[in-house]
Amino acid sequence: MSVSSIAFVFPIAGLLGLLLTFYFARVTMSKEVGPPEIAKFSAFIQEGAATFLRREYRVMAIVAVFFAAFLVVTLNVYMMFTFLIGAGTSVLAGYIGMTIATRTNGRTTFAARNGLTHAFDVAFSGGTVLGMAAISLGILGVSSIYLFFSLMKLVPNPLTVLTGYSIGASFAAIFARIGGGIYTKAADVGADLVGKVEVGIPEDDPRNPAVIADNVGDNVGDVAGMGADTYQAYVDTSIAALILGASATSISGTSLGEKGILLPLWILLAGMIGSVLAIVAVKALTHTGKVGPEMLLRLGMVISGGTTLLGVLLLAIFYLGDLRAFYAASSGLIAGVVIGLITDYFTSGRPVDAIARSGESGAATLLITGLAVGMQSATLPMLILGLSMIAAFRAWGIYGIALSGVGLLSILGITLTMDAYGPIADNAGGIAQMTRQHPSIRRITDRLDAAGNTTAAIAKAFAVSATAAAALSLLTAYSEATKVRSLDIRDARVMAGLLIGGAFPALVSSMTLKAVGRTAGLIVAEVRRQFKEIVGLREGKVPPNYQRCIDIATKGALEQLVAPCLIAVAAPFVLVLSLGCEALAGFLGGNIVSGIFLAIFMANAGGAWDNAKKRIEAGAYGGKGSLAHLASVVGDTVGDPLKDTAGPTLNILVELVAAVSLAFVPLFLRFVH
C-alpha cells in the first residue's frame, strides 16, 4: 500500500494538539494555589491519587508483560509493539489529565472567592487538558503506526498491526475503569454509610476518615478511568473504520483506495479543530460573565458538534466528492446528541420526581421505581442506535456504520473536557467543605458541581453510543477475517454464542459489584473503628487517619481488578477453542446487546437515584431527614457502584472482547481449521 505525503498531516496535527495540551496545562497551573489549608487538602488528594495510579499501573504492567509475550509467541513482534504503545498512550493520557485535575481542584475553590465566572474558568481549563491529551495522543498514535508500517513494509498489511494498538488501549482502559471504579465507589459508599447515616456529619466533612479517599476516588475513577475509557472508544472506532475503509471496495462496490483509509482520520481532525474552536469560544464567553455554567457547557457541545458537521460536509464535498460520508458520520453524531438529551431527561427530568415521590412509602418503593426508570430509559437509546445504524448502513454499508461511530466520537475533545470538569468541580466543593470555607463559596462550587452532573451523564451516553458502532465494526472486520460465511442467528452455534454473550456482561458486572461491596465493608469497619477509638475525632479536635482508608481502598481495588480483566481477555479464546468461530461471533453480538443495555440501565438508574436524593435534599417531599430522604440515601448508595463501576466497565468490555477477537484471528484459524 502506498502512502501519499498528505497523510503526514495527521501525526503533525497530533503533535500540535499535544503542544496545545501543554499550553492549556500551563494556563491552568498559572492560577493561584490559594492559602495553605486549601493546598494541604489538595495535596492529600494529589498524593493519594498518584500513589493509587502508580500501583495500579504496576499491576497492569505485570499482566501486560505476560500478554505482550503471548502476542509475540502467537502472532508477531509488531503486534506486541503496537499493543504496548496503545496501552502506554492510554496510561499517559489518563495520567496527564489526572495530574492536572488534582491540581486544579484547590485552585477552583480559591477562585470561587472571585465569583462563579472565575471558578468555572479554572475548572473548565483543567478539564481541557484531559480532553486535548486524549484526542491528540489518539490521532498521533493511530496515524503514526499506520504510516510507520506502511513505509517500512514490515508486514504485508499495515492495518493488521493496528489491532494490537486497539487491544492495548482497551486493555489499559479496562484496568483503569475497573480499578478506579472499585476504588471510587468503595470509598464513596464507605464514607457515606458511616459518616452521613450513622454519625450524622455532612458530606466531605474533614472529620470523616474516608473523606480523602472519597475525593481521590473521584479523580482515579472519573478522570483517569473515564479518560482511558473514551480513549479506547476513540481509538477502536477509528481503527475499525480504517480497516473497513481499506476493504470498502468489496463492500460498497466502488474502490476508495487510500481515501477510504484516511477519511476517518480526516473526520477526527475536523472534530479536533471543532473541539479547539469550542474551547476557545467557551473561554471567551466565560470572560463575558453573562452565561451560566450549564449553558456554557451545552454551548461548547453545540459549537463543536456544529463546526465538526460543517467540516465533515466540506470533506465529503471537496475531498471525497461523495455525500455518503456526511450522511453516515452525521447519523452517528446526531444519534449521540439525541441519546444525550434522553439521558438528560431520565436522570434529571420528571422521572426523577417520580422516584423521589415514591420514597414517601420507603426505600423499597423508591428502589423499585428507580429500577423501572432505569429500564425504561434504556429502551429509547437502543431504538435510536438501531435506527442510526440502519441509516448509516443505507448510506454506505458497513463502512457507513464505522463512519457513524467516528462521527460520534469526533467531538470527544469537548465531551471529555466536560467530563473531567465534573470531578474537578466536585473536588473543589469537597475542599471548600473540608477547609470550612464561607457558605457563599460552597454555593458556587455546588453550582459548578450540578452543571457537571448533567454533562457527565451526557458524556457517558456518548461513550455507550460509540460502543455500538465500534463493536459492530470490529465484529464485521472479525467475520471478514475469519471468512465465516454467514452469522445466521438460526445457526445453533451463533444462537448459543448470542445467549452466552448475552450473559457475559452480567458476569463481569457481578464481579465488580461484589468487589465494591467487599471493599466498602472494610472501609465501613475502619471508619467505625476510628470514630470509636480516636478520642476527640467526633468533636473535630483530632484529625482522623486518612491514610488507612486510602490504603484499604487501594488494596481492595488492586486485588480485585485482575480477575474480571483476565476473564474479559480470556473469553474469546475459550469460546473459539470450545465452540468455534461462529459461536464467538454470536458471543460478540450478544455482548453488544446486553452490554449496551446494562450500561445504559445502570448509568441512568444510578444517575436518577442520585438526583432524586439531591431533589429531596433541596426540600422536596419532606426534605432532609424525612422518610423519603432516608429512602433516597439508600437509593443513591445502591446506584453509585452501578453508575460508576459496573456500568462504565461494560463499554470497554464489549470493545475489548471484540478487539481481542479480531486481533487473534490468525491464531484462531490455525487451531480451528
Added chain:
Amino acid sequence: MSVSSIAFVFPIAGLLGLLLTFYFARVTMSKEVGPPEIAKFSAFIQEGAATFLRREYRVMAIVAVFFAAFLVVTLNVYMMFTFLIGAGTSVLAGYIGMTIATRTNGRTTFAARNGLTHAFDVAFSGGTVLGMAAISLGILGVSSIYLFFSLMKLVPNPLTVLTGYSIGASFAAIFARIGGGIYTKAADVGADLVGKVEVGIPEDDPRNPAVIADNVGDNVGDVAGMGADTYQAYVDTSIAALILGASATSISGTSLGEKGILLPLWILLAGMIGSVLAIVAVKALTHTGKVGPEMLLRLGMVISGGTTLLGVLLLAIFYLGDLRAFYAASSGLIAGVVIGLITDYFTSGRPVDAIARSGESGAATLLITGLAVGMQSATLPMLILGLSMIAAFRAWGIYGIALSGVGLLSILGITLTMDAYGPIADNAGGIAQMTRQHPSIRRITDRLDAAGNTTAAIAKAFAVSATAAAALSLLTAYSEATKVRSLDIRDARVMAGLLIGGAFPALVSSMTLKAVGRTAGLIVAEVRRQFKEIVGLREGKVPPNYQRCIDIATKGALEQLVAPCLIAVAAPFVLVLSLGCEALAGFLGGNIVSGIFLAIFMANAGGAWDNAKKRIEAGAYGGKGSLAHLASVVGDTVGDPLKDTAGPTLNILVELVAAVSLAFVPLFLRFVH
C-alpha cells in the same frame, strides 16, 4: 397430508387426562373442610380470587374479540377459531386449578391437626389438579386441532392454523401473568409495608386490612398466572416442534413424514404417563409417613424425569428407529434439571448467606450484593442453555432444538403440581395465622411452605429454559415462512433489530414494575387510613374492611394490564412495517437474549433476597429486629415484584412476540414484498 388412525390416541389421552383431573379434584374435595372460622377465611379468599379472575377474563375477552376480528380480516376465520380455543383452554386450565387450590388451603390447615403427612397429602392433591388440567388440555387441544384440520382439509396446511392456537395460549397467559402479577405483588408489598414495618404486626395477621388481598394474590398470581404461563410454553413448544417436524425433510435430509409431526406428541404423552406415575408414587410414599415434604417433591421430579426419559428412549428405538430423538429430547430435559439445581443453589445456598451478611452494613449493601448475585446466577444457566442448544442441534438440526424444548416441558405435569402446591401451603399458613391456630399447626404449615419455595424456584427455571428452545424454534419457523435468506448479524437491519429487541423486555418490565409500585402505594394509603380511622382495629376488637383492599388491587391490576399486553402484541407489526422482516427476526433474537437474561436475573435476585430475610428471621446475623433484618425486609420487598411480576412476564413476552410474528407472516409478506 394424510393422517393415520394412531393419531387419535392423543385426543383420547387428553380426555383421559381430564377424567383423571376430575378424579384428583374429587379426592381433594372429599377432605374435611374444618371448623367455620377456617371455612370463613378460606371463603374470603375463594371469593376474592374468583371475582378478580372473572373481571380479568372480562377485560381479556374484550381485547380478544377485537384481536379475533383482526385475525379474520387479515388472515382467515380458522385462525380466529384456533386463537379463541387456545385462549379459552388456557383460561379453563387456570380457572380449574385455582378453584381447587382456593378450596384446598383451608383443608390443608385443618389436616395439619393430624400431622405433617396428612397436611402435605392434601396440599399436594390440590396441586395435582392444576398440573393434570394443563397437560391434558394441552395435548387434547393441539392434537384435536391438528386432526380436525387434517381431516376436513379446510386449509392447505393444517399446521399453519396451529399458530392461532399458539397465539391464543400466549395471549391469555400474558394477561393472566401481568394481571395476576400486579395484583399479587401490590397486595403483598402494600400489606407488608404498613403491617410489618409501620404497625409491627406479624405476616398474615387478621388485623391487617390487606391480608385477604395478599392471600388472594398468591392464588391469582402463582396458581392461575403460573398455570397460564407454563400452559403457553407447553403449547408453543409442541406446536413449534410439529411445524419443524413437518419440514424436517428439508432440514435433516431424511424425510420423517407423519412421524416427524407425531413425535413431539408422543414425547408429551410419555411425559404425561411419567407425571401420573410420579403423582401416584409420591402419594404412596406420603402415606408411609417416612419421607419429608422436600424429599417427596424432589422424588416426584426424579421419578417423572426418569420414566419420561425411558419412554423417550423406547420411542426412539421402537417407534422411530432413530436415537437422535432421544439425544435431542434428553439434552433439553437434562439442561432443565441442571438449571433447576443451579437456581436452587443461588436462591437457597451460600450466596444467600453472603446477601444476609451484607445486610449488617445496611439495606444498600444488601441490595448491591443481591443484584450481583442475581446477575451472576443468570450466567451459568445461559451457558447451559447455549450448550444444550448446540448438543440438540448437532443431534438433529433445528428439529433437535425443538425436541429438546418438548423434552424439557414433557414433565410439566409434575412441575406444575409442585408449583401449585406452593401457594396452597402458603395460604394454609395464612389461614392458620388468621384463625389463630395452635403454634404446632403453624409450624407444620411453615414446613410445607418452605418446601414449596424451593420447588417454585425450580419450576420457574424450567419455564424460562423452555422459552429459549420454544422461541428459537418459532424464530426458525418464522424465517422459513418469510423466506428470509439470511439472518446475518452483520446485516444492519438484523443488528438494529437485535438492539431494539434487546431493549424490549426491559420496557415491558418497567411498565409492570411501575404498575406494582403505584397500586401498592394506594393500598399502603388505604391500610394506613383503616388503622387510623377504625377504632379498635389495632387491638383486634373490630375487623378491618378487607374488601376495600381487594377492590384497590383488582382495579389497579385491571387498569394497568392492558397497555403492556397491547404493546407486546403490536411490536411485531410496528417492526415489520417500519424496518422489514429481517429487523423483526433480529428483534426476536434480541428479545430471547435479553428476555431470558432478565427473567432469570429477576427471579433469582428476588428469590435470594426472600430467603436471606428468612435466614435472618431464623436467627442469623442478629435475627429479627436487627439492622440486618430491616435491610432484608427492604431487599425482600424490592425483590417481590421482580420475581413474581416483571420476571415471569418475560417468558411469555418472548414467546408471544415470536408466535405473533410467525402467525402473521402471510400478512407481513403482503405488505413488505
